[in-house]
Amino acid sequence: xxxxxxxxxxxxxxxxxxxxxxxxxxxxxxxxxxxxxxxxxxxxxxxxxxxxxxxxxxxxxxxxxxxxxxxxxxxxxxxxxxxxxxxxxxxxxxxxxxxxxxxxxxxxxxxxxxxxxxxxxxxxxxxxxxxxxxxxxxxxxxxxxxxxxxxxxxxxxxxxxxxxxxxxxxxxxxxxxxxxxxxxxxxxxxxxxxxxxxxxxxxxxxxxxxxxxxxxxxxxxxxxxxxxxxxxxxxxxxxxxxxxxxxxxxxxxxxxxxxxxxxxxxxxxxxxxxxxxxxxxxxxxxxxxxxxxxxxxxxxxxxxxxxxxxxxxxxxxxxxxxxxxxxxxxxxxxxxxxxxxxxxxxxxxxxxxxxxxxxxxxxxxxxxxxxxxxxxxxxxxxxxxx
Amino acid sequence: xxxxxxxxxxxxxxxxxxxxxxxxxxxxxxxxxxxxxxxxxxxxxxxxxxxxxxxxxxxxxxxxxxxxxxxxxxxxxxxxxxxxxxxxxxxxxxxxxxxxxxxxxxxxxxxxxxxxxxxxxxxxxxxxxxxxxxx
Numbered sequence: 001x002x003x004x005x006x007x008x009x010x011x012x013x014x015x016x017x018x019x020x021x022x023x024x025x026x027x028x029x030x031x032x033x034x035x036x037x038x039x040x041x042x043x044x045x046x047x048x049x050x051x052x053x054x055x056x057x058x059x060x061x062x063x064x065x066x067x068x069x070x071x072x073x074x075x076x077x078x079x080x081x082x083x084x085x086x087x088x089x090x091x092x093x094x095x096x097x098x099x100x101x102x103x104x105x106x107x108x109x110x111x112x113x114x115x116x117x118x119x120x121x122x123x124x125x126x127x128x129x130x131x132x133x134x135x136x137x138x139x140x141x142x143x144x145x146x147x148x149x150x151x152x153x154x155x156x157x158x159x160x161x162x163x164x165x166x167x168x169x170x171x172x173x174x175x176x177x178x179x180x181x182x183x184x185x186x187x188x189x190x191x192x193x194x195x196x197x198x199x200x201x202x203x204x205x206x207x208x209x210x211x212x213x214x215x216x217x218x219x220x221x222x223x224x225x226x227x228x229x230x231x232x233x234x235x236x237x238x239x240x241x242x243x244x245x246x247x248x249x250x251x252x253x254x255x256x257x258x259x260x261x262x263x264x265x266x267x268x269x270x271x272x273x274x275x276x277x278x279x280x281x282x283x284x285x286x287x288x289x290x291x292x293x294x295x296x297x298x299x300x301x302x303x304x305x306x307x308x309x310x311x312x313x314x315x316x317x318x319x320x321x322x323x324x325x326x327x328x329x330x331x332x333x334x335x336x337x338x339x340x341x342x343x344x345x346x347x348x349x350x351x352x353x354x355x356x357x358x359x360x361x362x363x364x365x366x367x368x369x370x371x372x373x374x375x376x377x378x379x380x381x382x383x384x385x386x
Numbered sequence: 387x388x389x390x391x392x393x394x395x396x397x398x399x400x401x402x403x404x405x406x407x408x409x410x411x412x413x414x415x416x417x418x419x420x421x422x423x424x425x426x427x428x429x430x431x432x433x434x435x436x437x438x439x440x441x442x443x444x445x446x447x448x449x450x451x452x453x454x455x456x457x458x459x460x461x462x463x464x465x466x467x468x469x470x471x472x473x474x475x476x477x478x479x480x481x482x483x484x485x486x487x488x489x490x491x492x493x494x495x496x497x498x499x500x501x502x503x504x505x506x507x508x509x510x511x512x513x514x515x516x517x518x519x520x521x
Contacts, residue, residue, distance in 0.1 A: 136394055136422060137479055146466050149451035157493050201451045247420070247428045374468065374477060 004100035005227035006235045006384065008036030009341035011217035014184045014329030016117040022054060025113035025216025025334070026068035033109075037220045038230050044220075045105025047074060048096050050082045050089035050112030051333035052369075056127035057118050068113065085131040085369030086282070088112055089217060090242070090336025090380030096221040097240045097382075106223050113216035114331035124212055128332075131370035131377070144282065145209065147371055149201035152285045156203070159300030163203050166285035167194035168306045170208045170326055173284060176313055177323025179354040182338075184213045184329030194284075208284040210330040217337035219344075233348045238362075239266035239383040245375040255379050256293035256366060263364075263381040264295070271295030274317060274383075275360035276346050278339035280368040281324040287311075290366060291319070294381075318356045321346060336367040336380060347386045361386055393504055393515035396422035399440070406501045407440040408516060410476055421476040441476070443499045445469035445518070450482060450491050469497050469518050484519035496521040 010032035012025050026049075034041045049065030060067060065079040084091040089112025096108035116124055132138050155161055171191055177183035189207055197207040227234035243259035253261070264270060271294055279294070281287040288302035296317060297305050305311055311319035322328045322342040325335065343363035345351040363384045370377030392398040400406035412419045413427035415435040426433035450467030453460075465482035483500060485491050497518040504513040 136396075143453060143455065145455065146451045146453045149453075150449035150466070150468060153451065154449040154493060199454050201453050201455070374479060 001101045002103060003224055004097045004221050004237045005224055006237060006340065006344050007039065007220040007222045007226055007230055008033035009217075009219045009337075009344045010036070011182055011334065011338045011341045012215045013182050014213050014215035014331055014334070014338070016212070017214045018117070018119065020214060022051065022058070022060075022064070022113045022115055022216070023068050023071040025214070026111055026218075027072050029113075029216045029218035030069075030072045030074070030109065030111055033218045033220045036230075037222065037226070039107060039220065039222065039226060041074070043107050044074065044077060044109050045107055046078045046080070046096070046099050047109040047111065048080045048082050048092035050084070050092035050110070050336070051114060052083055052085050052088045052131070053114060053116060053127040053332060056130060057115055057123065068111075074109075084378045086280070086330070086332040087336055087367045087369030087378045087380050088333040090339075090365070090367035090382070091378070093219060093221075093337055093340055093382065094240045094242045094380055096219070097237045100221050100223065107226065108221045109218065110221065110337060111216065111218040112333045112335070112337045114333035115214045116331055117212050117214050121212075133372055137371070143201075144371065145201040145204055148283045148286055149204050151289065152203060155289060159303070161288060161300075161303045163195060164191055165288065165303040165306050166203060166208060167191045169281065169287045170194045170284040172306065172312050173281060173287075173320050173324040173327045176321050176354055177327025179352070180323050180328060181352070183323045183327055184211050185323070185327045204283050204285065208326065210282050210325040213329040213331050215329065215331040215334045215338070217334045217341055219337055219340055233386050235344050235347050235384050235386045237382065238269070238385040239263040239381070241266060241382075242378065242380045245372045245377050247373055254293055255376050256290060256368070256381075257295070259379045260294050260366065260381045263383050267383040267385070269362060269383065273362050274364045275358075275362050276321065276343060276356055277317065277319045277364040277366070278322060278324070278342050279319060279366040280335075281320060281326050282330060282368075284326045287319065287324065294364070294366060313354060314357055321351065321354050321356055332369070336365070339365045339367055340382060340384070343384050347384065390512040390514050391507055393513050394422065396424065397516060398501070398514060399438070403501060403503070403512070403514060406514065408443070408478075408499055409438055410441050411436050412439045419476050421478055442472040444521070445471040445475065445478065445497050447491065447493060447495050447497050447518075447520070448477065449493060452488060465491060467491070467518065480516060480518045482519065483517040490520050
């Protein structure tokens with residue numbers, strides 16, 4: 001395996017964008033990354049296209065990648081459709097990296113996009129509920145908010161984490177999102193507002209959950225020579241790992257700990273080396289568990305991390321400087337690549353007003369999707385170095 | 387009761403509703419028990435040592451949630467939880483019932499399965515589901 005590098009990255013604004021289509025998201029982001037990467041688009045050797053729910057929402061169940069890239073103008077090359085629920089575009093990134101690292105080609109495209117908002121909330125919820133085993137858990141009316149709520153409550157009982165600490169995560173992420181022109185939510189919130197917003201599944205309130213929305217993101221993956229030719233700080237993919245659920249629902253360590261351990265080994269680093277991270281805060285409280293599972297702190301210590309400001313934008317380890325899923329938004333099939341884009345921007349000092357204080361050398365992305373047999377169905381962890 | 391069908395496939399067995407039981411699959415090689423019933427053991431990746439077993443009717447509530455939102459067709463609020471069945475049984479996701487108010491539900495409290503009739507399917511079979519209630 002040779003080293004693979006992230007060249008250009010791009011994302012659209014996230015939001016309820018009824019006048020935009022999947023093709024619009026692909027066109028904007030793919031051409032942005034082509035121009036930024038200073039490559040000849042004829043040299044793109046393969047494309048991986050991530051999307052989760054278009055089959056349910058628009059009816060385009062098949063050949064979605066070919067359909068959107070037709071609009072972009074890319075044809076003939078292998079186009080691989082990637083569906084892994086909310087980790088679809090993380091999976092596309094993983095595959096594009098492997099295509100370059102293995103020497104299969106020198107330049108690979110990863111793009112992800114989602115139209116989740118369609119004006120019919122029932123339809124959107126029905127689409128989301130297909131990210132579990134619809135024959136088993138689906139028939140019992142399982143919902144992501146409920147699953148998260150059970151994990152949060154078990155953790156509160158075991159370690160004494162508080163509602164205020166969960167709310168503080170939402171406050172931090174909204175504070176970051178307010179500075180991000182791509183974010184769906186641009187407003188700041190207070191701990192009181194978060195705690196007093198509508199209860200979804202105790203202790204998760206509305207302002208702790210990610211909004212429903214649309215958007216796209218893309219990245220080009222290439223060789224070291226291409227990265228150096230771009231004229232920007234080269235960002236190496238030091239690790240890209242993907243893993244799936246365990247069977248019993250009682251496995252220790254859980255899926256995020258398992259997959260991230262593999263990523264740290266592949267990159268030859270420890271969790272303490274990470275200087276910035278984008279993680280899958282589909283509901284804000286989960287961000288705290290992720291600190292623990294990713295090894296940023298010990299079991300039960302995550303509440304202290306948010307209380308002491310360690311993961312705030314000006315802290316020692318900023319987490320979700322983009323605003324995370326809970327403020328930036330979560331158009332499922334675009335999320336993983338949007339997380340990668342944020343880390344790359346932070347590493348190249350291109351994050352504008354939300355740029356973190358010291359230029360990071362090591363950044364981490366964690367992206368999860370679906371729920372099977374009581375665990376997250378798929379998790380991707382990527383480590384970027386510069 | 388005449389013919390019946392399980393709400394969730396591979397979860398129940400019994401000739402009459404009075405003697406229904408939750409079922410799973412036990413692997414005689416590694417000793418693990420899975421719910422719902424399945425064809426092989428995913429740890430051994432082998433189907434030579436598996437047998438269908440009846441599961442314990444009681445378990446311990448591991449975590450629960452009161453859902454204020456639900457997909458179409460489910461009443462709100464409703465409670466759902468994970469129950470670890472007794473005798474080192476598998477962990478089961480289930481809707482919770484007969485708990486009165488929320489204060490009766492606590493992590494670690496003892497639960498028992500309850501079978502409920504949920505209507506009829508197109509072939510006029512009674513659809514039977516399982517729920518858990520606090521003891």
